Amino acid sequence: xxxxxxxxxxxxxxxxxxxxxxxxxxxxxxxxxxxxxxxxxxxxxxxxxxxxxxxxxxxxxxxxxxxxxxxxxxxxxxxxxxxxxxxxxxxxxxxxxxxxxxxxxxxxxxxxxxxx
Amino acid sequence: xxxxxxxxxxxxxxxxxxxxxxxxxxxxxxxxxxxxxxxxxxxxxxxxxxxxxxxxxxxxxxxxxxxxxxxxxxxxxxxxxxxxxxxxxxxxxxxxxxxxxxxxxxxxxxxxxxxx
Numbered sequence: 033x034x035x036x037x038x039x040x041x042x043x044x045x046x047x048x049x050x051x052x053x054x055x056x057x058x059x060x061x062x063x064x065x066x067x068x069x070x071x072x073x074x075x076x077x078x079x080x081x082x083x084x085x086x087x088x089x090x091x092x093x094x095x096x097x098x099x100x101x102x103x104x105x106x107x108x109x110x111x112x113x114x115x116x117x118x119x120x121x122x123x124x125x126x127x128x129x130x131x132x133x134x135x136x137x138x139x140x141x142x143x144x145x146x147x148x
Numbered sequence: 149x150x151x152x153x154x155x156x157x158x159x160x161x162x163x164x165x166x167x168x169x170x171x172x173x174x175x176x177x178x179x180x181x182x183x184x185x186x187x188x189x190x191x192x193x194x195x196x197x198x199x200x201x202x203x204x205x206x207x208x209x210x211x212x213x214x215x216x217x218x219x220x221x222x223x224x225x226x227x228x229x230x231x232x233x234x235x236x237x238x239x240x241x242x243x244x245x246x247x248x249x250x251x252x253x254x255x256x257x258x259x260x261x262x263x264x
Contacts, residue, residue, distance in 0.1 A: 076254070
């Protein structure tokens with residue numbers, strides 16, 4: 033009963049380094065999302081994927097790329113990290129369908145990323 | 149374009165009293181969904197309640213109810229009988245449906261503090 037699994041939980045990068053945040057869900061959801069949350073702020077949508085093979089930009093996509101590898105996995109890549117990308121990153125997947133208990137976003141536990 | 153607005157950065161409520169957290173939204177979509185999430189200081193995102201745009205009745209989940217006023221484009225969260233454990237950040241979110249892509253965007257949040 034894992035739900036949404038994000039790795040790593042913590043990461044420190046130097047400016048210019050690259051890294052990939054991994055996200056996987058085991059609930060057979062079509063839609064998946066990546067958000068960032070800066071201190072004292074709300075969640076801002078980076079990218080989302082409505083289904084396997086499709087991705088689209090959210091509110092703050094610059095500096096990021098995503099891959100929807102299959103239905104389970106949706107990764108977020110920082111090609112050249114910048115201090116402005118220091119944030120907490122959340123992955124989520126969305127359940128649809130009234131008969132399943134209604135719509136709901138399931139969140140991972142977050143990744144605390146610091147870029148020095 | 150869809151937009152979620154939470155105009156109350158912070159709120160105080162006396163323990164055992166009811167409190168209303170405001171949320172207004174803007175969308176041209178006919179079909180959409182509205183969510184409320186709680187984020188305690190530990191950082192996890194906790195689902196509270198969901199309302200679909202075609203749902204005729206206001207959603208309720210235990211002590212939480214969503215006051216959905218479609219014409220006014222508002223989706224306020226009502227917490228009855230506040231408890232100390234309700235102290236947290238509360239986020240309103242909306243799922244749109246434009247173009248077949250169903251992005252979910254969040255408001256900036258309201259910090260609720262319950263006073264003993």
